[in-house]
Amino acid sequence: xxxxxxxxxxxxxxxxxxxxxxxxxxxxxxxxxxxxxxxxxxxxxxxxxxxxxxxxxxxxxxxxxxxxxxxxxxxxxxxxxxxxxxxxxxxxxxxxxxxxxxxx
Amino acid sequence: xxxxxxxxxxxxxxxxxxxxxxxxxxxxxxxxxxxxxxxxxxxxxxxxxxxxxxxxxxxxxxxxxxxxxxxxxxxxxxxxxxxxxxxxxxxxxxxxxxxxxxxxxxxxxxxxxxxxxxxxxxxxxxxxxxxxxxxxxxxxxxxxxxxxxxxxxxxxxxxxxxxxxxxxxxxxxxxxxxxxxxxxxxxxxxxxxxxxxxxxxxxxxxxxxxxxxxxxxxxxxxxxxxxxxxxxxxxxxxxxxxxxxxxxxxxxxxxxxxxxxxxxxxxxxxxxxxxxxxxxxxxxxxxxxxxxxxxxxxxxxxxxxxxxxxxxxxxxxxxxxxxxxxxxxxxxxxxxxxxxxxxxxxxxxxxxxxxxxxxxxxxxxxxxxxxxxxxxxxxxxxxxxxxxxxxxxxxxxxxxxxxxx
Numbered sequence: 001x002x003x004x005x006x007x008x009x010x011x012x013x014x015x016x017x018x019x020x021x022x023x024x025x026x027x028x029x030x031x032x033x034x035x036x037x038x039x040x041x042x043x044x045x046x047x048x049x050x051x052x053x054x055x056x057x058x059x060x061x062x063x064x065x066x067x068x069x070x071x072x073x074x075x076x077x078x079x080x081x082x083x084x085x086x087x088x089x090x091x092x093x094x095x096x097x098x099x100x101x102x103x104x
Numbered sequence: 105x106x107x108x109x110x111x112x113x114x115x116x117x118x119x120x121x122x123x124x125x126x127x128x129x130x131x132x133x134x135x136x137x138x139x140x141x142x143x144x145x146x147x148x149x150x151x152x153x154x155x156x157x158x159x160x161x162x163x164x165x166x167x168x169x170x171x172x173x174x175x176x177x178x179x180x181x182x183x184x185x186x187x188x189x190x191x192x193x194x195x196x197x198x199x200x201x202x203x204x205x206x207x208x209x210x211x212x213x214x215x216x217x218x219x220x221x222x223x224x225x226x227x228x229x230x231x232x233x234x235x236x237x238x239x240x241x242x243x244x245x246x247x248x249x250x251x252x253x254x255x256x257x258x259x260x261x262x263x264x265x266x267x268x269x270x271x272x273x274x275x276x277x278x279x280x281x282x283x284x285x286x287x288x289x290x291x292x293x294x295x296x297x298x299x300x301x302x303x304x305x306x307x308x309x310x311x312x313x314x315x316x317x318x319x320x321x322x323x324x325x326x327x328x329x330x331x332x333x334x335x336x337x338x339x340x341x342x343x344x345x346x347x348x349x350x351x352x353x354x355x356x357x358x359x360x361x362x363x364x365x366x367x368x369x370x371x372x373x374x375x376x377x378x379x380x381x382x383x384x385x386x387x388x389x390x391x392x393x394x395x396x397x398x399x400x401x402x403x404x405x406x407x408x409x410x411x412x413x414x415x416x417x418x419x420x421x422x423x424x425x426x427x428x429x430x431x432x433x434x435x436x437x438x439x440x441x442x443x444x445x446x447x448x449x450x451x452x453x454x455x456x457x458x459x460x461x462x463x464x465x466x467x468x469x470x471x472x473x474x475x476x477x478x479x480x481x482x483x484x485x486x487x488x489x490x491x492x493x494x495x496x497x498x499x500x501x502x503x504x505x506x507x508x509x
Contacts, residue, residue, distance in 0.1 A: 001336075003299040003300065003301075004321070004325075004327060005327065005328060005332070005333075005336065006202055006261065006299060006333070006336050006340075007200075007201055007202045007261075007299055007300060007310070007311075007333070008200075008201075008310070008311050008312055008314045008333055009300060009308045009309065009310050009311075009312070010308065010309045010312045010321065010322075011306075011307065011308060011309070011321070011322060011323070012307055012309065013321075013322030
């Protein structure tokens with residue numbers, strides 16, 4: 001029998017329940033000029049990716065933040081060694097662009 | 105094989121050592137403390153290659169065992185009484201996550217009021233959490249059962265509780281045959297790969313929220329809901345009855361000593377009344393039965409060694425010819441009856457020619473249980489049984505009668 005049928009387990013996936021849309025207070029904004037990985041032009045550092053509790057940062061140079069699932073906790077900004085991520089009040093943006101490009 | 109004079113707690117520690125437990129986490133509580141004190145000194149001296157993790161509470165002790173067992177280690181802990189109660193939340197987690205943890209419970213009464221002596225209320229209070237629950241009669245059985253418990257746990261992916269009476273066994277020394285480590289190694293190979301293999305290239309979320317209804321996972325595979333997982337757990341526990349028996353047989357072949365199984369049987373042939381109990385009381389009842397037999401009362405003893413899963417079928421078979429069964433519980437389901445008495449009644453319900461089942465409570469909080477009081481209770485039950493009484497209130501053995509209606 002599949003172990004997944006004997007105990008509750010799941011594989012990482014985008015969770016419907018974690019879809020935050022635009023209800024954040026603050027949005028992480030990445031300054032690619034400061035990002036260690038982006039400056040080196042390859043996938044290094046990735047500390048923000050490792051610490052994101054909602055797994056909504058994809059590895060890359062720079063890493064990409066999926067705002068559709070980001071709840072604005074600010075951990076990525078806190079752990080970034082080069083202070084490349086700034087938490088900006090959501091009100092300054094006015095609208096949130098969803099993954100499909102649809103405006104809300 | 106070495107013969108040693110061991111207390112019940114030391115026997116439990118020897119069991120964990122011979123089973124090559126890799127992680128031990130525990131918080132000291134009377135009367136369990138010497139189990140982990142012994143293990144701790146072995147770990148410190150290097151005699152036992154294990155991690156000893158000192159924690160600040162029983163809740164954390166079980167949490168550490170859950171973490172260690174999830175990572176694939178053989179985890180061990182021991183507790184008693186209110187410590188077990190404090191651990192209860194994690195007891196359910198260990199079972200629901202199907203982790204083969206083995207825990208000794210040196211049975212002790214639950215506060216309030218405080219009392220450190222023996223009854224079985226602590227482990228009986230968590231009988232429904234989905235653990236296999238084995239009760240030991242003596243120190244030899246404690247050692248053998250702890251090793252067998254891992255054998256059972258790792259085949260069924262269920263945690264196993266090894267229960268023995270606080271002080272009556274935990275602090276009483278008796279000769280115990282300690283098998284050679286090599287013989288135990290042959291019986292109990294290293295733990296097989298856990299169900300929830302932790303691998304960086306296949307990350308998993310263990311124990312996530314599970315809704316009631318079945319639904320498809322991210323890969324489109326239909327997965328059961330909460331009910332399906334619970335049904336699988338229940339079925340594993342029912343199937344564990346056979347595994348407990350197989351463990352006893354395999355132990356007999358490997359070590360040359362038959363210990364274990366589901367039930368203890370003593371002079372059941374032609375028994376008019378069968379005395380039922382769990383733990384050290386079973387040994388005492390065999391002596392009571394022998395005395396009653398010499399007085400012309402056909403008494404037998406049925407010891408419940410495996411309390412969960414409850415061996416209903418085996419019990420029905422053993423009791424089919426008796427006129428009555430008298431259950432001595434060292435615990436109560438307050439507001440109803442003794443837990444073993446209730447389970448026995450349920451197991452026998454509707455079976456043709458099943459005996460009357462009477463419940464008696466004894467030994468709560470360490471109250472002395474004398475052979476005379478047990479024998480008197482048996483004689484009273486026999487009078488009722490012969491008069492055709494099918495049901496009666498739970499009797500209190502050794503309770504102050506003066507001024508009590």
